[in-house]
Amino acid sequence: MERVLKKDNGLNFESLKKTITRLGTEFSKGILVPVFTLPIVGMLLAVGVLLTNPSIPISKIEWINNFGVLTKDSLLSIFINLSPVFAVGIASGMAKRKKGDAGLSGIILFFIFLYAMNSFMKINNLLVTGDLRGSGQSLVLGVQVLDMGVFLGIILGLVTSSLHNKFVEKEFDGAMRLYGSSNLALLIGIPVVIMLSIFFTYTWPIIQLFIAKMTNTIVSTGVFGVGIYGFLERVLIPTGLHHLLWVPVELSSISGTGVVDGQYLEGVRNIAMAELSSSSVDRLGPGAVYLTKAMSKMFGLVGAALAMYKCSNSDLKEKTKGILIPAVGAAVLAGVTEPLEFSFLFTAPLLFVVHAILAGLGMAVAALLDLRVIAVSGGIEFLAMMLPAGSKGDTFKFILLGLGQIGLYFGIFTLLIKKFNLKTPGREGEDVKLYTKQDYKEKQSETTIKTNSDKAKNIVLGLGGSENIKSVTNCYSRLRVQVANLNSIDESILNTTGCSGIVKNSEGVQIIYGLSVQKIKKEVCKELNIKDEE
Known part of the structure; x- marks a missing residue:
């Protein structure tokens, strides 16, 4: 009996470890979908700021200045309403099939959650009247609810994608056909989010206190806290899970709150974006210091x-x-x-x-x-x-x-x-992984990887063949592959495909290709004859 329990405990622990790693990897990939829209919006916001900057001569032209104000105000709305953006982005980003349907379900369930929480709080006389600042409540898309910030979008995105992936393959016949697949996931999701709205009505105030204490701790540690954050954000790079650290910090009240032109904002990124476009800033938190991490x-x-x-x-x-x-x-x-x-x-x-x-x-x-x-x-x-x-x-x-x-x-x-005597590039011997353009030309006639198709074939071969590959996805710089057997991976072959590194985990492997990874994933999917789910 003791031996059986030990075996079961070992299996359970290993299974739990694999599950946590897999979910963490999937989440870190999915959350990048909405995150990567922010720099684009930010750059266009900067154009609006430029056109309204008094030190720029063309800003004195009325129609140009008006256009800048219009651009600035309209794009700032994204940073004020990050929660629905994350709900849709994570839902579609983590969906394995029918990503568009998952995104639509995400925004539908988001609205249902808002109005369900508002209605429940109204029935129980929990809504605050007057100034909402400091009350723990806020207006989200015009609906008064508990202030859950970007975490609401993250939670609902995770719930939506989980239900979508679980039921998207379930099809019905005949008259019930309409209620299968993604519609079934939405149908099940509606009562789920209504129950969640009631659950968080009572539990989120406790979480708000925890976040407030965490914020106070970060502020009280000052420079030291910022340094520790910067260290952790880099040291988690090998795991690919560093997104789980910086996204909640930069986009929630953990990194500070502020009032810009009378608009209450949470998260250092949102405060910084608004601060650039306003002369009326009342900082209530540690400000924009976290945003220097690109140094x-x-x-x-x-x-x-x-x-x-x-x-x-x-x-x-x-x-x-x-x-x-x-x-x-x-x-x-x-x-x-x-x-x-x-x-x-x-x-x-x-x-x-x-x-x-x-x-x-x-x-x-x-x-x-x-x-x-x-x-x-x-x-x-x-x-x-x-x-x-x-x-x-x-x-x-x-x-x-x-x-x-x-x-x-x-x-x-x-x-x-x-x-x-560390073995950095150029010191580890003749086998330098990447080649100069001249080296590439000289090897055109040799039996090496010369086209994207050849590269894809070698990637598949290095991963143990098509029968060993369970799924292929990517993030900003990594090809993420789930495999049936880690021992079948041949790193020596993968190293010939121009990758910068290989990271194995309990569920599969991450291969670092940099900015070309999206194109590489398409070629690998084509080689495997599977649909490339964007």
Whole structure:
């Protein structure tokens, strides 16, 4: 009996571990769907700010200024109403089939939840009258409910996608055909969210107290708290689950609250976006210091790349340059750091730990200097958002601090690489993974990967063949594959496909390709003869 219990406990623990890893991976992928719309909206918001900036001559032309006001006010609405955006985005992002139907169900269930909670609170005389600030309640799309912030959208997105994936394959015949598939999921979802609205009416005030205490803790730790956050956000990169940390922090009251032009906002990103377009700001929280996390991307990793190039073997410098230049470009311009970070993560993990520490330190110093900049997704977003802000932003100070970080990274990385003989690109031998353009041309006649089709075939082969592949998805930079047997994966083959790194977990494998991953996924799906579910 004891032996059976041990076996059962072991199986249960392993099963729980796999389930948590799988759900975390799926959620981190799904949440990126709405998150990646924010930089686009933010950049267009910056255009509106630019057209209304008094220091810009064309802003004095009435119709241009009016157009800027219209653009600014309309786009700011997205940051005020993030909850429904996340409800739809996560529902469609995590849906395995019929993503459009899942997104539609997401917004329908969102409305049902709002009006159900409002009605239940009205019946029980729980609605506050007058000024709602500080009451724990707010108006969401004109409906007074408990203030759940972006968490409401996240929760309903998860519920919707879960029900959709569970019932989307269920079909009925005859007259009942209308009530199958995604409609069945919606039908079941309606009573579920009504019950959830009642449940959260009583439980969310307790959660609000917890969030308030967490916010106070973050504020009380000040610079130290910001530094720890920056360290954790980087050190979680290998797991692919870092999105689970920064999304709730940046988009909820955990990172602060503020009133901009009389509009109450939660989350450092929303406050920062609004602050750029307003002269009337009353900060109630720690402000925009968290948004300096791109400093390590735009500056620090440049210093790391320079150190790796300098320390590379003289006969491999050209090949090393071929690896580092595109990786640096992706990090600096778009904030995609994995290709560069994975170039030393496995061969020199000490450098990755140092990188995470320096990233946190850079954010802490920015917090100490109270720099008010938006630098999340790399240089393109930074320039687009900060240049229109003019004197409001601490752009010049931020760049000076960044240049100092380049020197710090360069000095420390060079010292560690040489002292411990770390195997960074160009020092691990002749087998340098990526090639320069000239190297590529010279190998055109050889039996190597020359086309996307060939690459897809090798990826499938490296994953153990089509029979070993259960599903293929991707996030911003990673090809995420669930496999039947991890032991069937051949990393030596996958390493020939131009990837920057390979991460295995209990459910499958993540292969780092950078910005080209979407195209690669399409080719792999085509090779497997399966539908590419966007």
